[in-house]
Amino acid sequence: MKIVVLAGSPHKKGTSNTLVEEFKRGAEEAGKQVEIIDLAHTDIHPCMGCDACGMNGDCIQKDKGNEILNKIIESDAIIFASPVYYYNISSQLKMMIDRFYAKTTKITNRNLKAGVIMTAWNNDDWTYDAIDKYFDILFDYMHFKDSGRIYGKGCGTISMIPKKYYDEAYKLGKEI
Numbered sequence: 001m002k003i004v005v006l007a008g009s010p011h012k013k014g015t016s017n018t019l020v021e022e023f024k025r026g027a028e029e030a031g032k033q034v035e036i037i038d039l040a041h042t043d044i045h046p047c048m049g050c051d052a053c054g055m056n057g058d059c060i061q062k063d064k065g066n067e068i069l070n071k072i073i074e075s076d077a078i079i080f081a082s083p084v085y086y087y088n089i090s091s092q093l094k095m096m097i098d099r100f101y102a103k104t105t106k107i108t109n110r111n112l113k114a115g116v117i118m119t120a121w122n123n124d125d126w127t128y129d130a131i132d133k134y135f136d137i138l139f140d141y142m143h144f145k146d147s148g149r150i151y152g153k154g155c156g157t158i159s160m161i162p163k164k165y166y167d168e169a170y171k172l173g174k175e176i
């Protein structure tokens with residue numbers, strides 16, 4: 001099983017990537033293949049809405065976006081990883097999601113398994129309300145099969161991350 005992780009934090013060794021590593025450990029122990037794509041340090045530009053792709057072609061952007069799209073199409077599962085930025089996903093992750101546009105049908109036809117790994121400083125119970133709704137709609141639209149969402153609260157720094165989130169990330173990797 002091939003899993004692509006779209007990692008949207010600019011912190012290579014930050015909180016969300018710490019949980020992504022734990023996810024990877026669980027997945028690899030279960031014999032799965034994990035590729036983490038560090039979106040914040042990869043040459044990717046935004047969708048320009050030019051429609052040259054016709055939602056079923058290559059994007060005009062000459063960057064790594066097309067290559068990443070092909071990896072997604074060839075995978076069995078996708079993980080969206082990000083810090084919470086103003087109660088949303090990071091712009092680095094959103095930029096790649098917008099680039100799905102060029103291959104929408106090819107991605108929806110795959111019925112990929114999908115999961116979410118996120119971290120926030122805040123600990124309020126409403127921290128992920130908008131984000132969770134967004135992923136509900138995105139997963140439905142993209143025909144993703146929900147395999148689990150880890151919404152880390154009180155995870156402002158690595159030392160703050162409660163142990164339960166490490167356990168959840170490892171388990172998601174094992175079971176996805």
Ligand SMILES: Cc1cc2nc3c(=O)[nH]c(=O)nc-3n(C[C@H](O)[C@H](O)[C@H](O)COP(=O)(O)O)c2cc1C
Pocket residue numbers: 009010011013014015016017082083084085086087088119120121122123127155156157
């Ligand atoms: C631009 C920016 C916006 C943020 N917005 C929020 C927020 O809305 N709510 C919150 O709880 N934490 C917010 N944070 C804190 C981060 O979500 C938190 O520190 C997280 O652990 C960072 O994850 P990372 O180490 O994976 O990048 C924000 C941080 C930054 C830099």
